[in-house]
Amino acid sequence: MTGSIEVVPVEVRVPTVLRKDAGGQATIKANGATVGEVFEDVVRQFPLLAGKVVTEEGTLHRFVNVYRNDEDVRFGGGLEAPVEDDDVISILPAVAGG
Amino acid sequence: MLRLGHDVYLRMVAHALDGLPLEACGLLAAVPGSDLVEAVYPCRNAAESARLYELHSLDHLHADRDAEAQGLEIVGVYHSHTHTDPYPSPTDVEQAPVPEWHYVLVSLREPEPMVRSYRIVDGTVSEESIVLDDR
Numbered sequence: 001m002t003g004s005i006e007v008v009p010v011e012v013r014v015p016t017v018l019r020k021d022a023g024g025q026a027t028i029k030a031n032g033a034t035v036g037e038v039f040e041d042v043v044r045q046f047p048l049l050a051g052k053v054v055t056e057e058g059t060l061h062r063f064v065n066v067y068r069n070d071e072d073v074r075f076g077g078g079l080e081a082p083v084e085d086d087d088v089i090s091i092l093p094a095v096a097g098g
Numbered sequence: 099m100l101r102l103g104h105d106v107y108l109r110m111v112a113h114a115l116d117g118l119p120l121e122a123c124g125l126l127a128a129v130p131g132s133d134l135v136e137a138v139y140p141c142r143n144a145a146e147s148a149r150l151y152e153l154h155s156l157d158h159l160h161a162d163r164d165a166e167a168q169g170l171e172i173v174g175v176y177h178s179h180t181h182t183d184p185y186p187s188p189t190d191v192e193q194a195p196v197p198e199w200h201y202v203l204v205s206l207r208e209p210e211p212m213v214r215s216y217r218i219v220d221g222t223v224s225e226e227s228i229v230l231d232d233r
Contacts, residue, residue, distance in 0.1 A: 065155035095153035098189030
């Protein structure tokens with residue numbers, strides 16, 4: 001490792017269905033060098049969100065999709081994906097049926 | 099009750115027909131607190147199936163952003179049933195993600211499309227009326 005990873009605040013967009021667990025907010029400012037760290041900070045700020053986006057096993061919940069800007073993080077490094085200044089992390093409910 | 103602008107209704111039904119033989123799906127947006135749908139966002143069916151739909155999450159993201167930029171919010175989802183009634187399937191009920199949303203079904207079983215809207219809260223389905231708004 002060379003030096004420390006800079007910690008940057010990013011914007012996390014919260015879907016309607018989770019806002020009641022996020023103090024009613026549509027967006028949250030959170031810190032972290034990776035998507036996973038950002039969600040850890042989100043849960044520190046709003047403990048009711050624990051388990052709603054990241055499972056207890058430390059994987060993305062299957063009922064949500066998470067985007068870093070325009071990239072689905074499932075296909076772009078998952079929770080290990082690095083975040084940069086001005087990134088926007090969007091949480092979306094998975095919408096499916098028959 | 100769900101109110102649909104006439105153009106919204108036509109775009110939704112046209113998208114359902116265009117999608118055949120697969121199920122088609124999309125999102126509906128309204129002014130927050132209103133039941134008048136003013137925008138429709140046809141989305142890709144990532145499941146590419148005649149029996150299932152999975153709203154493409156990138157299309158969802160873009161619809162969400164566009165709605166917000168217009169002062170709207172996503173208030174519901176529509177999808178087609180190609181050969182069955184316009185009633186939510188067990189999978190639709192099980193996977194309904196947002197209790198506040200309207201769940202619109204477009205059945206293409208008969209030559210004339212049948213459109214119905216439902217609320218799905220905690221696994222309980224209740225139909226609501228649809229009113230076409232001519233403004």
